[in-house]
Amino acid sequence: MDCPLCDESAMITLELNEVEIDYCTKCKGIWLDAGELELLLGQEQEAKELIDSFKIDSESTEKLRKCPICYKKMYKIIVGSSKPALLIDKCRKGHGLWFDEGELHDIFERAQLDENNKIKALLTDMFDHKKET
Numbered sequence: 001m002d003c004p005l006c007d008e009s010a011m012i013t014l015e016l017n018e019v020e021i022d023y024c025t026k027c028k029g030i031w032l033d034a035g036e037l038e039l040l041l042g043q044e045q046e047a048k049e050l051i052d053s054f055k056i057d058s059e060s061t062e063k064l065r066k067c068p069i070c071y072k073k074m075y076k077i078i079v080g081s082s083k084p085a086l087l088i089d090k091c092r093k094g095h096g097l098w099f100d101e102g103e104l105h106d107i108f109e110r111a112q113l114d115e116n117n118k119i120k121a122l123l124t125d126m127f128d129h130k131k132e133t
């Protein structure tokens with residue numbers, strides 16, 4: 001699968017807690033196939049609340065990205081109601097979701113998950129490099 005942002009740059013497959021995700025080493029974006037966000041979130045009720053909060057943003061001026069599966073332009077989705085708005089990309093045909101660098105981590109920060117959520121810790125390791133300094 002090619003990255004929706006970087007021309008002809010193939011993504012690599014990573015495993016996060018037995019869920020296979022596609023990761024672009026160039027822009028650090030992440031593609032999740034349909035249903036994988038729910039699997040990663042793990043906590044059914046919290047995952048449902050988060051996904052129910054998705055709203056299509058028809059006024060976004062952000063560049064529309066193309067689904068790496070069907071190559072159609074994706075919707076911009078606003079997650080939750082907190083400010084600043086978190087925008088992710090969703091395939092109109094439901095193939096999956098695209099997260100720019102750090103956005104998947106942001107979603108885990110915003111979802112009402114347990115402090116010791118395993119994936120949240122893994123994502124923090126992946127994206128939070130401040131700790132290393």
Ligand SMILES: [Zn+2]
Pocket residue numbers: 003004005006009024025026027028029
């Ligand atoms: Zn990329």
Ligand SMILES: [Zn+2]
Pocket residue numbers: 067068069070071072091092093094095096
């Ligand atoms: Zn698609």
